[in-house]
Every structure is written in structure tokens, then in C-alpha cells.
Amino acid sequence: MKKLMLILLVSVSFFMNAQDQDPKAKAILDDLSKTTKAYKTVLADVIFSTFNKDKKPIEKPQSWKINVKGQKFKLEIPGTSIVCDGKTLWNYNKDAKEVTIKHFDAENDEQNPAKIFTMYENGYKYKYSKEEKAGGVLCHVIDLYPTIKPEKKKFHTVKLYVDKVKKQIVQLKMMMKDGGTQVYDIKSMKPNTEMADNLFVFNITGLKADQINDERD
Secondary structure, three states: OHHHHHHHHHHHHHHHHHHOOOHHHHHHHHHHHHHHHOOOOEEEEEEEEEEOOOOOEOOOOEEEEEEEEOOEEEEEEOOEEEEEOOOEEEEEEOOOOEEEEEEOOOOOHHHOHHHHHOHHHOOEEEEEEEEEEEOOEEEEEEEEEEOOOHHHOOEEEEEEEEEOOOOOEEEEEEEEOOOOEEEEEEEEEEEOOOOOHHHHOOOOOOOOHHHEEEOOO
């Protein structure tokens, strides 16, 4: 009987949570997800910026280049290359000329920078906010609120800017608990660009043993 009551409570809780989602936001996110999942590959140029609680830049904006092919990705940011073939993750420090190798955890959002394109799909409550331009493009603005261990997140809200016509993410703002803001401006997104699989494998040839930190078991 206790097990039955527990199942009923969990089911009711899940149903109420699903019903609590904003239907207008859900329709837009469903279209966004459908569009994004139709891409075989994505090549994107992103500008990453950080601001303090007074909206003043904390540091110089960074230019990122992201290649995504399924679970595989490659991220180029100043001083660092992060490469993943879906199983192994290589993090190369260009200045130190050192690489750290780990097993890739697909559930760990922090390991995968490509998650900025799909983070809204799980673990968030969402609400339609308004229409607003971002990068000169008229967008739907949707507020996302983390529902899975929100107390462990460094942010309390994510503002997602979705191109009304192309149904692509234009900008993502993370509203931090310390009052600051992290902004991801997607300056360009080219879907279905041809990408060879070896693009997602880091070549350690030429590195010495003391330049390789292999943390795999």
C-alpha cells in the first residue's frame, strides 16, 4: 500500500509539473528542439561575455568557435582547445602545451559546451517573457528556471533568445546568483557543414610524457 501511495504521489507531482509549464513557451521550445535535432552538424561562432552586478564587463569578451556532430564536439577558445569524440575528452592548454585526458560524461553539462544549444530540454521550468531584439534579430525571450538541484547552480535564471523566423538560438543570458551575468552571443550558426570524424580526436603526437595528464581509470 505504501509503495502504491508513493507511485501515485510521484505521478501526480510529475503531472502537475508538466501542467505548470507555460504552453506558449513550450510550443516555441518544441519547434526549436525539432529544428536543432534536424541538424547533422553545427558550426557556430560565439562571443562569451561576463558582467558584474553593476553591468560592467569583468573581462574582455572571448571569441569561441564550436563544432558539433552528435555527441562529438570541438571548442576553440583563447588559450584552450577542448576536443571530444563522444567517449574521450581532451583539454589542451595552448600556453602550457599540456593536455588533460578524461572519460567523457554525457550527463555532465559542464563538460560539453555544445549544451548551450539544448540545455532547455531537461531540468528547467520555462515561461514566455516577451519579444525583443538581440543582435538586430527579433526574438522570443523565454525565461528558464532550473528545477534539478537549483541550490547547486551558480545561476538562478537563463534568458533564452530565439529567432522568431529561423527558430535558432541567437543569445543566451545566465543570470548569476551573485548579481552578475554571463552572455553567449551566437554570431553565426551554420548547420549541416561537412565535418570529418578525425576533427574530434586530439593528436598527442609531439607531446612529451610530462605534458600529458591522463586521468582515465
